[in-house]
Amino acid sequence: MTINLTVAVVIAVLYSVGFYLLMQRSLMRILLGIVVLGHGSNLLLQIAGGPPGRPPMLSLARPEEMTDPLPQAMALTAIVITFALTTFLLALAYRSWTLLGHDEVRDDVEDRRIQRLEKRLEADEDADDDDSVEDEPAKEAAQ
Structure with a gap:
């Protein structure tokens, strides 16, 4: 065929x-x-x-x-x-x-709420990563 x-x-x-x-x-x-x-x-x-x-x-x-x-x-x-x-x-x-x-x-209201929550969590993770990078030299000096 x-x-x-x-x-x-x-x-x-x-x-x-x-x-x-x-x-x-x-x-x-x-x-x-x-x-x-x-x-x-x-x-x-x-x-x-x-x-x-x-x-x-x-x-x-x-x-x-x-x-x-x-x-x-x-x-x-x-x-x-x-x-x-x-x-x-x-x-x-x-x-x-x-x-x-x-x-x-x-748009679904719940979808927008979940997107805002995800953005907030990503921003918190980025802030935690930045804080841990800044604290490493201080930890090394203390040891």
Whole structure:
């Protein structure tokens, strides 16, 4: 089985654009990223299925001529999952728009508190390291 270079590039572009959009702060861009990733996944699964063949029924074709039904089932599952995430994110975006007037994802207050705590601990460690370097000559002189 050979994969066309154009299809491989299209799949790579779809995944790249989808992941880029997922990293944005707007819920609508995140929604578009999920949809683009879903399309990329469906295309990848259809390419993984190989060339078209006969239906997978023993009385109609020999096993060598049959198409593998698993990638098609996986593509249907990916479509359902993409649809479910799309409806969920649309509901989140709508609720955010009606309550806040925008669909931007805010920073979590707890995350900011943890970042400040980490910075404070790093500053304390740096101060302790500086104090220990300054005290070493005094300790040596006392001995």
